[in-house]
Amino acid sequence: MSWEQLRSIVLQDKADREFWAGQPPRACPNDGTPLIPAPPSASGVELFCPHDGFSWPRDRALPGEAGG
Numbered sequence: 001m002s003w004e005q006l007r008s009i010v011l012q013d014k015a016d017r018e019f020w021a022g023q024p025p026r027a028c029p030n031d032g033t034p035l036i037p038a039p040p041s042a043s044g045v046e047l048f049c050p051h052d053g054f055s056w057p058r059d060r061a062l063p064g065e066a067g068g
């Protein structure tokens, strides 16, 4: 394996992470409850968890993911 191949893998991984970071989650990361569309009155929120109030993308910065 060459350095160029390693570099390619790293760049692809970075691109994949950025892609998935931009995708809406399907379920609450806290309790796994399926997220439902937020009402239009909730500005800045597209999806939310009816169980604990997790809102996406407002609460996108999850514990343990900061600084990444």
Ligand SMILES: [Zn+2]
Binding pocket: 028, 029, 030, 031, 032, 033, 049, 050, 051, 052, 053, 054
């Ligand atoms: Zn939740």
